[in-house]
Amino acid sequence: MSAIPWTEKYAPRRVSEIVRNTEAAMKLLRLVKEWKPGSKGILLYGPPGTGKTVSVYAVANELNYEVIEMNASDTRNVQNVMRIAGSAAMQAPLFAKRGRIVLIDEIDGLSGREDRGGLGAIIKVIKNARVPVVLTANDPWDPRFASLRQYCKLIEYKRLTMWDVVKVLRSICQKEGIIADNEVLKEIAKNAEGDLRSAINDLQALAEGRKRLTKGMLGILARRDREKNIFEVLRMLFSAKTARMATFALSTADVDYEMLMRWISENIPYHMNDVEELAKAYDALSRADVFLGRIKREQNWKLLPYAFELMSAGVALARTKSKFKFVKYSFPSLLRELKSSKEQRDLQKKVGEKIKKRCHTSVTRAINDFLPFIRTIFRSNPEMGAKMARWFRFNEEEIAFITGDSKSSKEIIKLLR
């Protein structure tokens, strides 16, 4: 993995460097300059990768302002919006900067559940702000932004044309000393559908470790669509012939690593029927699991690439004999079973709690060491079972769970009445 993403390395530092939407960025610059308390907030809208966020940073750079950003990776509920954006919008910058911009990025991403009340809080921040507040959105006409729009001036960012994108890609290639066929750049641009950020990312991925790009390499990129569903990801992973293709497949997934791991683990046998292959694949997966465990325990995220490579390339390249075929993927059975047994497990825990209280032991111990004996007593000696049930204060449902057969549980319940 190379150090800095090119999207950052070649981000425009000045408003005039912004492609296609230069005018929009100029307008933003003017609004920020002329902004005074009581002015409206500023809402930049347009498709992804058109330069909304970068123009905020370019404006800040020109004016020597600092940017306090809240983006989709922050929880944006009422408390957090008030604590970070609200607080930043009320005070002057601490040192050396002439002013500040509060940027709330990608408000489309505000989720109803985690970011509860976030939108209302944002409006409040804008109303009371003493510094310019800038928001970005893909779709400002979403009904939930209706009242927000009244407090904002809107600036539109237009989709970039393929040629806009090609021009930027070419200048990056020049600076990086990469020779690229025009066809390649065009293809990348077409793929990105006017999204400059993803085009630059694709270019960087393609150019990793290469100085020359030809058309034949495009296969790696496949078709770009964000957030592939898990079935497509698995299909791509298991059909991969090279390590690069396998890791790429996983990188498009929109589920977290642990979930991904369960899916892979569940579906390996559908693709491999040779014992050696299976052993290799599961070995790679288990090593990935060891890494994930370490990452979790030690919070050492540097290890993530290892886990990632093992669970992608390690698994995919284990298949050497079996032919790739289309199969129906199944949902991780562990999760399914955990879900379906939830009621039983809850009941078991409740019983465990009651035993724990009476016998002064832990719940785990109560379930492992005590419950089997209690079960045997309940089944073979209902009278004694009834006495015990009374002492433990088990209810009818719990008695039925303990005995596991309806005949003896009925008998005990009858004796209790």
Place this chain on the structure above:
Amino acid sequence: MFRALLSDARTWTYIVDALSTLVDEANFVAKPDGLSMRAMDPSHVAMVDFVLPSDAFDEYECDQETLLGVNLDEMKKIMRRARSGDTLEMIYEEAEKRLKLRLRGKTVRTFSIHLLDITAEELPEPSVEFKAFAIITADALQEAVKDAAVTSDHVKIVIQPDKVTFRAMGDLGEVVVEMGKDSEALLDIQASEESAATYTLNYLADMIKVAKAADTVKLQLSTDMPLRIDFNLPGGGRVSYFLAPRIEGE
């Protein structure tokens, strides 16, 4: 290798309490000459600058500069368990990547926490010139902040050559707290010109938590510029806060 011993664990409790009000996670920097931390709150409104030199500890060993990234809330939870009379020993060994906090009182209790990899953001050198300063007792500041909070969420601090004034205006009315030259609370004051700025009380309220560990506090400011508050810790060391002024409305 880093090892430090404090004969009164509560000193550390106060320090951690104070630091954790501004940031959730931050790097302590252990150097042969002492322990320090500098961190900014997420809205870049306040900064804390903390230094505890090696001779403020009862025992101190550190052979090279070491970054100790900690979750301050976790550390705070541990320090809550300190009892009066406990001593605190902090031990870090590279091999383990854990920081051990050992509380020694009637029993010996060792808590270990995982260290975090925190990419330290570049923090500006606090290079501000101040036109005025006042040294007051730590509890006088605490009281003044609480008084101001009765009516408002912000307070104007005015330093004149002969007095400090805290003025808070709200919907209910006004609160004015004055400390003149004859006041026991005011220990020293100097102002090349009358200086005044308004600050948010929420932040001040968090910052004065460390007052429990200090006797006196030095306030420095210039008109509509950041405020600097220095708490000198008994036995050496200090906690300094920088707080940006509120931008006053029309």
